[in-house]
Amino acid sequence: MTLELKETRLPGIGVKWTMKTASGSRVTVIQHTDGDREVYVHRRAGDEDPTVVLELHDDESRQIGALLGGAYERPKIVEELEMALGEFQIEWIEVPQGSWADGRSLGECGFRKRTGVTVIAILRDEDSIAGAQPDDVIRVGDTLVVVGKAGQFGGFRAMLANGPPAE
CATH class of the missing domain: 3.30.70.1450 (Regulator of K+ conductance, C-terminal domain)
Incomplete structure (x- = not known):
């Protein structure tokens, strides 16, 4: 399955990336110009309201990225x-x-x-x-x-x- 990552520039705010997961969820990440991130997880791609919303500072985002990328524990x-x-x-x-x-x-x-x-x-x-x-x-x-x-x-x-x- 090819994952499609859609990028949208948000003038004065930053950049938004959206992708649909293999399980049918939709994940949106907004990276603000100050480095903070917002992560929205929608259980189903068509859902209007997110199931989960995370607000992360730059250092927290990088830490989670390293965890997800296997930097600490390789499968x-x-x-x-x-x-x-x-x-x-x-x-x-x-x-x-x-x-x-x-x-x-x-x-x-x-x-x-x-x-x-x-x-x-x-x-x-x-x-x-x-x-x-x-x-x-x-x-x-x-x-x-x-x-x-x-x-x-x-x-x-x-x-x-x-x-x-x-x-």
Whole structure:
């Protein structure tokens, strides 16, 4: 499921972000220009009145963000996956507008040969591809699920955007 995050500028106030969760709830966050946040949770996306309203100072918001992001306690499944991968990491990288790779197959791009990073899946709204193969074609807006070592992802991102370096 693709999550859509809608951003609305609120002149003189800040920015509002709204998203619908997989369970059908709607969450709205307003970030004020002074850093304070308001969080509104609607049990169902169409509900007018929120079920929960939180008013948070900037430091409280950052603390909750760190908690939700797993900075203090990583879920057991993530720990198990990291142990299985060893020195390898998995990243989700979106194909940017104007990407050199747009319309090219994985084989044509040669990412693994040139960067050491392997594309293992292509996430696409209408037809995601698990177990990506050399003849699978990349499109702008796809999210590539890739495996590699920590220092290899910068080169992969650069190549994805601009093409291979001159040889």
